Amino acid sequence: MTVKGGGCGLPGLEGQSFDDIWRSLESWEDSIKDPRNYQAKVLNSLVDGYAKTEYGERVGAAEVESIEDYRKSFPRVSYVDIKPYVDEVRGGNYRAFLYEEPLSWVLTRGSTGDSKVFPVTRSHLHEIFDCGSRAVMNYALKRGGPDMVGGRVLNLNFPSNIETLDVAGRRVVYGYSSGTYAKLNPVLRGLALIPRQEEIDDLETGLSRRDWERRFELIYQKSRDERVVFIIGVAPVQTAFGRYVKRKHGIYPKHLWGLDAIFTTSVAKIQTRYAPVLKSLYGEVPVVEMYTATEGAFAQQRDSLPYVVPNYDTYLFEVEKGGRVKMLHELERGESGRLIVSTSMLPRYSIGDMIEGMGKNYFRVFGRANRRTIVEHAIYRALFRWFI
Numbered sequence: 001m002t003v004k005g006g007g008c009g010l011p012g013l014e015g016q017s018f019d020d021i022w023r024s025l026e027s028w029e030d031s032i033k034d035p036r037n038y039q040a041k042v043l044n045s046l047v048d049g050y051a052k053t054e055y056g057e058r059v060g061a062a063e064v065e066s067i068e069d070y071r072k073s074f075p076r077v078s079y080v081d082i083k084p085y086v087d088e089v090r091g092g093n094y095r096a097f098l099y100e101e102p103l104s105w106v107l108t109r110g111s112t113g114d115s116k117v118f119p120v121t122r123s124h125l126h127e128i129f130d131c132g133s134r135a136v137m138n139y140a141l142k143r144g145g146p147d148m149v150g151g152r153v154l155n156l157n158f159p160s161n162i163e164t165l166d167v168a169g170r171r172v173v174y175g176y177s178s179g180t181y182a183k184l185n186p187v188l189r190g191l192a193l194i195p196r197q198e199e200i201d202d203l204e205t206g207l208s209r210r211d212w213e214r215r216f217e218l219i220y221q222k223s224r225d226e227r228v229v230f231i232i233g234v235a236p237v238q239t240a241f242g243r244y245v246k247r248k249h250g251i252y253p254k255h256l257w258g259l260d261a262i263f264t265t266s267v268a269k270i271q272t273r274y275a276p277v278l279k280s281l282y283g284e285v286p287v288v289e290m291y292t293a294t295e296g297a298f299a300q301q302r303d304s305l306p307y308v309v310p311n312y313d314t315y316l317f318e319v320e321k322g323g324r325v326k327m328l329h330e331l332e333r334g335e336s337g338r339l340i341v342s343t344s345m346l347p348r349y350s351i352g353d354m355i356e357g358m359g360k361n362y363f364r365v366f367g368r369a370n371r372r373t374i375v376e377h378a379i380y381r382a383l384f385r386w387f388i
Contacts, residue, residue, distance in 0.1 A: 025137060032309055036329060038312045043342075046344065046347070049344055055096065059073045059074055061073065074347045078352075079116050092169070100122055100344075102120055102121055107177065124343065124345050131300075131315075132290075135263055136288075139288055142303075152228045153191045153228070153232055156237045158176030158179045159204075178233065179200065179201070199218065220244075220249065223256075232265075233265070239278060242278070269367075274287070295349065296341060298311060312361075316342035317342075320337050335356070336354055338350060339353045354366055354368070
């Protein structure tokens with residue numbers, strides 16, 4: 001039986017069978033048992049792709065044979081570092097930084113600064129859709145099998161049609177990554193979004209309070225009589241929608257739908273700060289954490305432990321700690337550092353998050369990589385080290 005990925009219009013991204021899904025979860029589990037081996041395989045695959053780009057040719061990607069070679073050849077980069085290459089891609093020379101032509105463009109939310117514009121390639125989308133579905137499918141298959149996956153998912157995503165961008169002399173409509181990914185893959189293994197992303201986009205709204213209320217009202221009207229089983233999205237938006245429904249319509253979402261789980265992402269302290277609020281609004285159901293961003297779907301909660309487990313079979317993970325760099329899987333319990341990710345599009349990208357090892361390949365992302373976060377976390381660990 002094949003469960004369609006949902007009319008994305010992109011050949012090769014149409015859907016997966018449950019055998020494919022099971023193989024993906026098995027690959028993830030195997031990589032957790034042997035992260036060193038899987039990270040070596042990922043490194044080889046990524047470098048093969050980078051070697052096809054002008055950037056990779058210039059730094060000597062073809063000569064990379066080890067993680068030490070990789071670090072010597074490829075400098076750690078931020079968005080500021082790669083923006084000139086992104087501009088070249090926009091100008092029509094995608095090989096300046098990519099080995100595949102972009103299929104779309106997306107905008108970050110800019111929650112910690114200015115919004116960033118990223119190209120989207122086919123390989124990147126495969127990474128997002130495959131790894132992004134693991135939290136849901138892992139949860140479902142452990143609690144009832146494939147039959148549990150069916151129903152509606154609230155579409156609380158951002159619009160995908162905010163602005164236009166000049167790409168190689170033509171105007172391209174683009175918007176936020178969450179809405180764009182939802183539009184390209186509107187059915188998550190049999191779980192249909194409600195409302196459709198096209199209906200969200202038709203409102204032609206931005207990010208003002210009035211814009212959010214217009215979207216929230218559309219979502220409420222479309223979904224109130226439907227069988228909604230999950231909500232998936234950004235934690236602050238999930239809480240804002242629940243409060244809007246109570247304030248505007250006098251009813252808690254938990255009295256509208258009997259959710260099976262809440263899948264939430266994009267902020268730190270999900271389990272401590274947001275989970276209690278989400279449960280008060282939507283009911284006493286599991287809150288499953290995902291570590292996702294515009295740049296990739298990097299990790300997700302594996303079981304009842306309130307931590308995330310990386311997708312070692314898809315992305316390469318390093319951590320900078322005290323001026324030195326080590327592999328994420330080498331991080332000891334209680335150690336923390338700045339996370340560096342490598343994806344099909346981004347070599348050694350400093351994503352700007354702090355991550356802490358919790359032992360046995362469990363981790364938590366506890367905030368942005370700035371002095372305040374680091375100092376606050378150090379104080380927290382000093383006060384509560386015996387309970388962590």
